[in-house]
Each structure stands twice: as structure tokens, then as C-alpha cells.
Amino acid sequence: MIARWILLALLPIVAGIALTQTRRLSAIIGMGLFSLLLAAVYLLMHAPDVAITEATIGAALVTAIYVLAIRRTGRLAVVADEAPGLIAREGDSIVGLEYEILEGFARQIGLDLSVHFVPLRRVRWLVAHHEADLGAGGMVPLDSGEGALASTPMHLETGVFAFPAKRRSFNVEPIQEAPDYEGYFSELLEHDKNGTLSTAVSSLDLARVLSLGRIGASLQDLGRIDGQYGYAFLIAKQRTRLQRDYADYLTQLRASGQLADMIERHFS
Amino acid sequence: MTRDRLRIIFAVGIIAAFVGLIGITYICSSPDPADSERYLARAVEETGASNRVAGIYLNYRLLDTLLEVLVFSVAVLGVRHYLQQSEGMKLPNLSESEVVQTAVNFLAPLALLLCTFFAVFGHISPGGGFAAGVIAASGLLYVAIAHGIQAMNAQLNPVRLALMEKVILLVLLAFVLAPAVAGRIPLTELLPTGTPGKLLSGGSILVYNILIAMKVFVGAWAVIAAFAQHRGEL
Numbered sequence: 001m002i003a004r005w006i007l008l009a010l011l012p013i014v015a016g017i018a019l020t021q022t023r024r025l026s027a028i029i030g031m032g033l034f035s036l037l038l039a040a041v042y043l044l045m046h047a048p049d050v051a052i053t054e055a056t057i058g059a060a061l062v063t064a065i066y067v068l069a070i071r072r073t074g075r076l077a078v079v080a081d082e083a084p085g086l087i088a089r090e091g092d093s094i095v096g097l098e099y100e101i102l103e104g105f106a107r108q109i110g111l112d113l114s115v116h117f118v119p120l121r122r123v124r125w126l127v128a129h130h131e132a133d134l135g136a137g138g139m140v141p142l143d144s145g146e147g148a149l150a151s152t153p154m155h156l157e158t159g160v161f162a163f164p165a166k167r168r169s170f171n172v173e174p175i176q177e178a179p180d181y182e183g184y185f186s187e188l189l190e191h192d193k194n195g196t197l198s199t200a201v202s203s204l205d206l207a208r209v210l211s212l213g214r215i216g217a218s219l220q221d222l223g224r225i226d227g228q229y230g231y232a233f234l235i236a237k238q239r240t241r242l243q244r245d246y247a248d249y250l251t252q253l254r255a256s257g258q259l260a261d262m263i264e265r266h267f268s
Numbered sequence: 269m270t271r272d273r274l275r276i277i278f279a280v281g282i283i284a285a286f287v288g289l290i291g292i293t294y295i296c297s298s299p300d301p302a303d304s305e306r307y308l309a310r311a312v313e314e315t316g317a318s319n320r321v322a323g324i325y326l327n328y329r330l331l332d333t334l335l336e337v338l339v340f341s342v343a344v345l346g347v348r349h350y351l352q353q354s355e356g357m358k359l360p361n362l363s364e365s366e367v368v369q370t371a372v373n374f375l376a377p378l379a380l381l382l383c384t385f386f387a388v389f390g391h392i393s394p395g396g397g398f399a400a401g402v403i404a405a406s407g408l409l410y411v412a413i414a415h416g417i418q419a420m421n422a423q424l425n426p427v428r429l430a431l432m433e434k435v436i437l438l439v440l441l442a443f444v445l446a447p448a449v450a451g452r453i454p455l456t457e458l459l460p461t462g463t464p465g466k467l468l469s470g471g472s473i474l475v476y477n478i479l480i481a482m483k484v485f486v487g488a489w490a491v492i493a494a495f496a497q498h499r500g501e502l
Contacts, residue, residue, distance in 0.1 A: 048394035049319075049321045049322075049394045049395070049396060049399075051394075052386070052394055052395060052396075052399045053398065053399050053402075056399050056402040056403050056406065057402055060402070060403065060406035061402050061405060061406045061409065061488070064406050064409040064410055064413065065409065065492070067413055068409065068412065068413055068417070068492075068496075071413075
């Protein structure tokens with residue numbers, strides 16, 4: 001009798017907890033727990049058949065369906081190529097300014113952040129084809145206004161660099177993307193050793209140039225392209241709601257001074 | 269245009285027939301309070317099932333249960349029909365970490381065992397075909413979460429499963445109508461009631477439970493597989 005009253009009192013509490021979770025997986029687990037408690041109440045009311053049905057459907061089947069359903073919609077899927085200082089692997093974890101911004105943003109909108117490292121040119125393709133939500137890793141949007149890609153507001157100023165061979169033909173064939181090179185950033189050092197760096201790279205951003213310079217790559221021929229540039233994330237044009245959410249989050253981050261703190265922490 | 273009109277007339281006819289049927293049922297057989305007392309007092313003795321709940325919904329109220337099964341079949345049919353109109357998607361197989369996979373590999377056989385137990389002993393102890401089918405479908409769903417739904421679809425042919433679902437439904441209906449062949453009224457007992465509490469007791473309830481469990485299992489999985497295949501969700 002007492003057990004039944006305790007369980008009945010717990011039901012609205014667990015329901016409240018499940019309703020107030022911002023993280024979707026937690027909310028689903030809360031709902032499963034609610035069903036399990038309800039099944040226990042039925043059992044104590046001498047209705048084992050109903051209890052079994054409640055437990056199998058409410059706690060097992062529905063939970064499983066929700067878990068499967070949020071695997072695509074419950075994650076903020078970010079694709080990136082490594083950019084030292086912005087988003088890069090360090091042991092088993094990922095660090096960097098952009099990673100920290102993305103982590104905060106995912107938490108704000110109640111999603112789990114998942115980052116996949118892919119070759120640089122693949123980042124734009126995946127975002128444009130809706131296979132990923134955001135493209136990160138020191139992307140510098142050059143305002144073309146065409147295609148399926150848009151960009152978020154800039155979070156950090158930067159510069160764009162290219163080898164003179166590319167710059168000479170600048171008027172004929174301006175650089176299309178920045179940064180732009182074959183494969184992964186980690187492979188660029190290999191290209192430097194083989195002397196093929198200038199053929200592999202079309203353009204680079206400031207963070208990558210500084211990182212390559214630190215590890216002794218030969219960058220004497222590299223020249224800075226005039227203009228104002230900034231880092232931002234890539235996003236599909238149709239994702240207007242995500243664009244708005246992110247723009248709001250960044251404004252909030254900037255207004256509270258947190259963005260300046262983060263930049264100072266990562267780049268000083 | 270005429271085809272559309274025919275369809276509308278057909279739909280209206282079905283709805284009218286349905287409403288009419290409910291009306292007739294309500295007028296002709298208003299629930300008799302004596303029924304419920306009789307069910308409680310004599311269910312075990314009359315149906316041979318020591319689980320009174322199973323005795324009521326698979327014997328006295330078998331028609332209600334059959335309509336429930338039909339509703340489920342129509343739902344499965346509807347989902348498959350409307351999803352087949354959208355084109356299939358090729359998506360990468362999403363699988364979970366080894367921890368989840370190992371846990372699921374341990375739990376899935378247990379779910380199947382529990383399903384068998386609830387279906388076979390549904391007339392003796394709490395359980396029954398619906399719960400049993402849902403347990404097995406959940407077990408399979410957890411395997412799909414762990415190993416990826418595309419990997420599961422490669423193992424289980426969704427088209428064959430959908431066919432199997434219909435065949436089970438036909439067998440179930442045939443079993444309900446079978447007493448007519450033996451010269452009795454459909455929906456009555458075909459098998460002997462036996463001694464309550466023994467495994468082979470409760471007349472046809474054991475067979476119904478097993479058939480319903482298979483049907484719910486296959487149907488639930490067919491719906492999930494169809495969602496995964498055509499909408500790329502899940």
C-alpha cells in the first residue's frame with residue numbers, strides 16, 4: 001500500500017523531470033522511466049497483464065523508436081578538417097575555439113554535438129547535401145552568393161594566403177574557396193617535404209599558415225591576399241532556422257564577453 | 269474524375285457501413301451486467317485458461333480481439349503503402365559503439381526467450397500474444413540501433429516479412445472460421461479446454477497467442493524497416 005503511494009507520488013515528479021530536459025536523449029530516458037514506474041503501479045494494483053504491456057510498449061518499444069529517431073535529428077553533425085587552434089584532435093579529445101563555440105551552441109539548442117573529421121573539400125559537399133549540419137575547421141566564406149551554401153556570422157578575423165603562382169592569375173581566376181587544398185591538413189607537411197606544397201594548396205587561412213610556419217614548412221613564396229576576411233561556419237542555405245539560432249547564440253556570446261574570453265584563451 | 273467520384277462513394281460507403289455496424293451492435297447487444305459477473309465467476313472453468321484475462325479476450329471477446337488485430341494490420345498496410353510512394357534513400361549504415369553492441373547481443377536473445385514464454389504461457393500466467401510480439405520487435409529494434417538498420421535489412425528481407433504478415437493474418441482468420449467446417453458456429457472452440465493450469469489447456473487460446481505474437485512481431489518490424497528504408501529516418 002505504502003509502496004503504491006510512493007510510486008504514485010513519484011509519477012508526476014518523473015514526468016516533470018522528463019518534460020524539462022533540454023537534451024533529447026535525457027527526455028526519452030525520463031519517459032521510459034515514467035512508463036516503468038507506471039508498470040510497477042499496475043503490478044501493485046494486481047494487473048500484471050497491463051503492467052507487462054505498459055513495460056514492453058512504454059519502456060522498451062517506444063524508447064527504442066525514439067532513440068532511433070533522434071540519431072539523425074538529435075545530433076548537431078559537424079564536419080571539419082583539422083585547423084590548429086580552431087578545431088583539432090588532442091589525444092582522445094577535440095579542442096579549439098570553434099569546438100568550444102559549437103559545444104555551447106549544441107547545448108543551447110538541446111542537441112548532442114558530433115564532430116567528424118573529413119578531407120577539406122568534402123566539408124563543403126557534405127554540408128551542401130545536408131549530410132551534415134555545419135562545416136567547421138577554419139572556413140573563410142568568400143562571398144559568392146551562389147550554390148547551396150551559406151555561412152554563419154563571422155566569429156574571428158583572419159587573413160587569406162595563396163602562392164604567387166595563383167596570385168598572378170588572380171584577375172583571370174580568383175581563388176574560389178578559402179582555405180582550399182587536397183586531402184587533410186595533416187597531409188600538407190608531407191607535401192612540403194616532397195616540395196609539392198604549392199601545387200596541392202590553392203589557398204590557406206591564417207591559422208593554418210601559422211601552424212605550418214611553426215613546424216617549419218617552407219612558406220616564403222606565400223603571399224597574403226588583400227581584403228577583410230573572417231572565420232565562420234558553413235551551413236546549407238535552406239537551414240534558415242539553424243542559421244537564425246546560431247546567429248542569436250553568437251550575438252549572445254559576443255555581448256556577454258564570453259567570445260572575447262575564449263579567443264584570448266586560445267590565441268594568446 | 270469518375271474514378272475519383274467512385275473512390276469517394278466507396279469511402280463514404282465504408283464509413284456509413286462502419287457507423288451502421290456500431291449502431292446495430294449497440295442496439296442489439298447492450299452490455300449485460302450479468303455477463304461480467306459470469307466471466308469472473310466461470311471464466312476458468314468454461315475457457316480452461318487459468319489466466320482469466322486471456323480467457324476473456326481470446327474466448328468470450330474473441331471478435332473484439334480479431335478486430336484489434338485487423339486494425340493493426342490496416343495500420344501496417346497504410347504505413348507501407350504511403351511510404352512506398354516516396355523513393356528510397358541510400359544512407360550510410362549508422363552503428364553504435366562496441367559497448368552497446370555487446371550489451372545488445374546479450375539482451376536480444378533474452379527478449380526472444382521472453383517473447384516465446386509470454387506467447388506460449390499466455391493462457392496460464394500474465395502475458396499474451398500482443399506483449400510477446402512487442403517484446404521481440406523491441407529486441408530486434410535494439411539490435412538495429414546497435415548494428416545499424418541497413419545491416420538488419422540485409423539480413424531480413426522486408427518484402428518477405430510483409431508477405432509473412434499477411435499469411436499469418438490469413439491463418440488466424442482461417443483458424444477462427446475453422447469450427448464452421450466441423451459443423452459448428454464460427455468463433456467457437458475448436459480444441460478441447462483441458463485442465464486449467466496445464467500447458468495444453470484453454471482450447472485455442474494457445475494457438476491465438478502464438479499467431480498474434482508472430483503477427484505483431486513481423487508487423488512492427490515491417491513498419492520500422494519501411495520507415496528506415498523510405499524516409500531515411502530512424
